[in-house]
Amino acid sequence: MKKMTLIALAWVLLIAVPAQAAETFPDLSMTAKMSPAHMKYLSVTGSEFKISDIKADFVLLEVYSMYCPICQRDAPKMNTLYQELAKTGQDKQIKVLGVAAGNTPYEVEFYRKKFKVEYPLVEDPDYVQHKAVGEVGTPAFYLLDLREGRLLILFSQIGEIEDVDEFVKIVVETTEK
Structure with a gap:
């Protein structure tokens, strides 16, 4: 009986605690050598943007490095995610962007070609963006909500995508809430 009372009390306290505000993400300033198709996909003009x-409701930001073996293993999974969003039309509201921590434009292009990456990748040769996000390990993923004029983190994960189908499901379901 005591156990049931404690469980009920814990449940009431849990419900009574106000929900914490979503954490905000820094509005990174980027300079990138992107194709016109990638600029159009992101709806940005020029090579400098934040x-x-x-122009999207959500951005799935991947922090990666071409030298990271886990990032290399995840590249096909990220390609699948990007293609799934395009197949279902969700690529209009959810944009995918990779930030290459410590990588030069040459290294970004090498990675893009080697792993056949279709979504936009931006270089971060001096680790400016990487430092702004807390020098996270790679790969790191952030699902950002851009709808309210500030960048809210809806979901984040550091480390390998274990199951790409489950990862796609999390991204899509999180944006539908």
């Missing part, structure tokens, strides 16, 4: 300039 995340908040991207």
Whole structure:
């Protein structure tokens, strides 16, 4: 009986605690050598832009490095995610963007070609963006909500995508809430 009372009390306290505000993400300023198709996909003009300039409701941001073996293993999974969003038409509201921590434009292009990456990748040779996000390990993923004029983190994960189908499901379901 005591156990049931404690469980009920814990449940009431849990419900009574106000929900915490979503954490905000820094509005990274980026300079990138992107194709016209990638600029159009992100709806940005020129090679300098901020995340908040991207015309979408959500951005799935991947922090990666071409030298990271886990990132290399995840590249096909990210390609699948990008293609699934395009297949279902969700690529209009959810944009995918990769930030290459410590990588030069040459290294970004090498990675893009080697792994056949279709979504936009931006270089971060001096680790400016990487430092702004807390020098996270790679790969790191952030699902950002851009709808309210600030960047809210809806979901984040550091480390390998274990199951791409489950990861796609999490991204899609999180944006539907």
